[in-house]
Amino acid sequence: MTNILEVNELVTGYRGKNGYLKAVDGVSFAIKEGETICIVGESGSGKSVTSMSVMRLVEYENGKILAGEINFKGEDLAKKTTEEMRKLRGSEISMIFQEPLTALNPVFTIGKQISEAILFHQKIPKKLAMARAEELLTLVGLSEPKTRLKQFPHELSGGMRQRVMIAIALATEPDLLIADEPTTALDVTIEAQILELLRKIRQEKNMAIMLITHDIGVAVEMSQRIIIMYAGKIMEIAETNDIMKRPYHPYTKALLESVPTMDGERGSLLKSIKGSIPSLNELPAGCRFAPRCPLATEQCHQEQPPLETMQNRQVACWHVDKMKSLYEHEKGGEPVGANESH
């Protein structure tokens, strides 16, 4: 399958007192057509900045793409003009955000906002655009779509507003949907509804989805592959099942173990990662995770490990072999990766 998006050595910075603070520092990954990939990370990991860079929205918040390529269907988005990006955004790539209220204009009706989005990219009569808007609201599961078209954002609940945002994002049938923490601000039952909707849409539209989340549970339910980010760098990329069962990066492992699971031993001491995420202006010289890593050696503190490809996955760690050896005795001693077809 071909890649729809290829990000190569992306560096995005925010202007600080002494030059740029690199929120994303040399990030490379690819998304295949129709694939759902999740970027998982804690706050300050650079996951949102990565998505904002792909959309070229960082420049509206004092940030700048300092280096790297963002190849979308073979064209480098990093080189596009503002005007070209405006045309592309919302047509071939769409984005939905955590808080839809800030993304919707409070003084226009829902119908107006969806039809505007359609009319911006397609020259069709207004009436037709409004009819299409109604169709979209039905698609995203809003009840009484006709009434909704005439309502203003404040008249809708958080879950409904997120559905409207999804409707706008889908208006032009994009090939890539970027969803930045789309359910974080929602209640659990509404989160379940929105995730269900995204699954349905993915199936019907065969659209690639890049989902940014801090919730590993959401990532597992939604994605084929997971990218783990930490302090502006990618730590690990692998298929969801692999990464959950056999994390190759100590950070991934520690992160997974620190989440209480629904079938874990209650009341047991949770594994936790000592310390906290480093801030951008005092990043460690070597591996970004080294100061908190149980496996860290002198090399880790001095040299940044590259993101290396191995057996269908990518890991940035000097001690991958140690991590791999943890799983050697699983599955009756079968070495990891032995059952993969080549």
Place this chain on the structure above:
Amino acid sequence: MEQTNHTNNQQPLVQIKHLAKHFQIKGGGLLKRETKTLKAVDNVSLTIYKGETLGLVGESGCGKSTLGRNVLRLQEPTNGEVLFHGEDILTYSKKQLREIRNDMQIIYQDPFGSLNPRFTIGESIGEMFKIHGLYKGKEREEKVKELLELVGLDTSRYDSYPHEFSGGQRQRVGIARALALNPEFIVADEPVSALDVSVQSQIINLLMKLKAEFGLTLLFIAHGLNVVRHISDRVGVMYLGQIVELSDTDQIFDRPAHPYTAALLSTVPDPNPDARKNRIVLEGEVPSPASPPSGCRFRTRCPLATEQCKQVEPKLQEIRSGHFVSCHYPLQEGQSLHEAIATMQDKEKVRA
């Protein structure tokens, strides 16, 4: 409704009886003169036993935080009783209340809001002693430093200001403040919801450690079901101002009886890729607490709802030992919500 603790013969520490908190909201009707009553907490009865952690879950607007605040009288309840060691603290004078506050404390979601930015952390924690006229000068500083150590903060941070702390560290300060007066009972209102995953587990561990060390009783309010399951001995599920199910944590999570609980559990995003997913995604949203549905409040979203649910409000009843549910059609032991829905549909077919 009387609750007996079946696990062991513990003493009730906090007994909440028919507690209600109503808010008057203006602006209804044509001339905006009508006032509506919003029943944030509506006739809740609950016993919290000494030494237990009672988890309280529910979606936003279900009244779980309001309940927590009313129990401590940080808000004045509209109705009901809150017995602490058998005495109704709602009848207490301000002076009596101040004394009892030593024993009852609260931890908030983000303690940043409750810390004065111009006070050092040492001063902020020391303030707790000052208010209650405890310790002076050097002794107070020593006590504060002990607390800092207890919650895993370096004593050198005594002179730091709140903005110098990360989210997890601020929560540690919040916990230190809550513990300063050696309370028996702590309401923890979403204490880890604002924290990153790797930090969240540190705080959960700290709370569990302190609970064991000081024999604390916790009312743990959260919306993260995995966290509540991990830390709680018993769990109460709230919906629109009422408790709809209450039981041992294992019962609630393995054998939920209320359709709402069962649906909630079926949709928790689980990090285990092998977890069997039999999702029941609830339709619609939580109705406004200002105009709740008649009968059972959950009926508008319930896959099992019938005419009876519309007419008759179910009462919280003990269906198994220590397992309370307010539902006309509670799930049988071992019955899944899917099965219950199928049975219900069969019945309807027969009737038709």
